[in-house]
Amino acid sequence: MKRGSIQLRLVLPLVAAMLLLLGGCGPNEHERAAQAAVWDFNNGNFPAAIAKLHSLAQETNGDFVLNNLRLGSVALAAGDLDEAEAAFLRAYEVLNSVGVNNGGRSLGAVVVAEDMKVWKGEPFERAMANHYLGLTYYMRGDYANARACYENALFKLRDYADDQGNKRDAREVDSDFALASLMLGKCWVHLGRSDLAQANFDRAVSLRPDLAPIARLASEGKNNVLLVVDFGYGPQKVQTGDGSLAGFRPTAAQVGSIPSPTVVVDGRPVGLQGTDLPPMDLLAVAQQQRWQSIDTIRTIKNVVGYGLMGAGAYEGLRQHNDPLLGLALFGAGMLVRGSATADLRFWDTLPRTTFVLPLQLPPGRHTISVEFPAVGLTQTWRGLVAPEQGEATYYFRMLRWSTGPFDSPTSPLPAVKP
């Protein structure tokens, strides 16, 4: 009894220290810098966001993938394809690796805090990472690598759909990523495989019949300019229930429908011929996340933690109690309960949707504006080249404070704003 009490007295301060450690886990310096970079991005200050994220993306910590995806998003919006490709590629390599969290990180994620693991995102975030890397290659005319990325993007969702063990789920998940099928089809067009291109366009249309106009124009390959337009804000990961479960908010129903874009070239509106429909809605896709096995562990830890706390409270209240035992049980319960908090990291620069707008313009340089009149958003780029042959692809990230006019993406970035 005496020996046990002494040991307990030694252990209790350590438990208290662990509790303090867990309780005091606010955002660290790196997380604050990342949040500031995302704030810069949302306010259209891309150079400042890149400057902050560039150093964060080199840190090989648990946020390595997330920070590289953030950097890739910002660099793509700023027209810096070299930076975007490098960042997305670094993220891709870890995303496609297995065993990244083996050993200490797995144990830490289960025992201490889930956000100790290397963040690899939900399946839709992994699919979007492949989409953006593919888009970067596509914009550079490297259609073979772009094709590989879009194949991989479809794998990332099909993989989890297959887990459910029925084809209906697989179809539902694929249908939310018709964007990848469309872009995969376009890659095959450029690679001279019209048969495979048509198969992918057919798949996109069979899943989303309203995408037929885009698929038709894409398969004809008559456009010489392709606008890829990101609109809105993606889903945010939030705590649900008592904090042990994570969910994505808002839902598509909470935010409302996605408005249609209009395109103005050299001051004149251009007919979009029915291509102004969003091929996907990430707010809807995010609601399908039901795959993380660690959810179960968190729930069990939560229940065990509350049980231990209850037992400790009972021990403290009953007659002839042992206060030390009650305190130990309560402390252990809090420790277990405190470590059951969900990992709330998410890719916070994702859009809600991506429009794919093929245009046939007279060869030469143009000033192109994309507008969303329903929500008062506009963005203008000057000096965009419509080639005589082939296709030039331009990326627009619609943000409230990023209206332009910007010069052609090949221009160097402006100096970092203070």
Place this chain on the structure above:
Amino acid sequence: MVLCLRVVNRVLVLLLAMSSLALAGCASAVQAGTNTALDDVDLVRMTDDMALKIMASPAVQQAYARDGPLSVVVQPVQNMMTAEILPRGPAEAFSARVRVLLSKHAPDRFVWIMNRDSFNLLRVGELDVDLGPAPGAIQPRYALVPEFRSLTSENRDQRSIAYLCTYQLSNLVDRTILWTGSYEVKKVAVKGFLD
């Protein structure tokens, strides 16, 4: 009561030990983990094998005996893999190493000609340097073209890729294939708890 105290004590010690281990044992995001991509081991094995086979090929030896040194343009790898990216740098490494090995071990049998894209890229970047005659002035007779293909499957448990990497030495004049060789490898990455 003594038993209770001992149990609680052990549980707490175990929790602390596990937490300390977890905190101390975190590898960096790029240190741990394996993937199914072609790696440096494949690069060395594949290119060693291809260079050796080209030098040993009776058809190549006959062509050399008949026409003298073979003028060859080397192309970067054509990525025909299902879902594997091969950026430009690695794509060039897989063909450049074959060229380097052949240049080293059979310098008299091959004349290496820069491919037109690389030449033009160099011209753009190095305008002050005399790069010699324009690409059209030197015509290679042969092209060494690597093509990588793969079959990929991914599910909850694993990602597996079967690679078929072929190298062809083609005669650009009569479109015959002088030599062809291949390297095959299958890679499987088994997913763990948090993959």
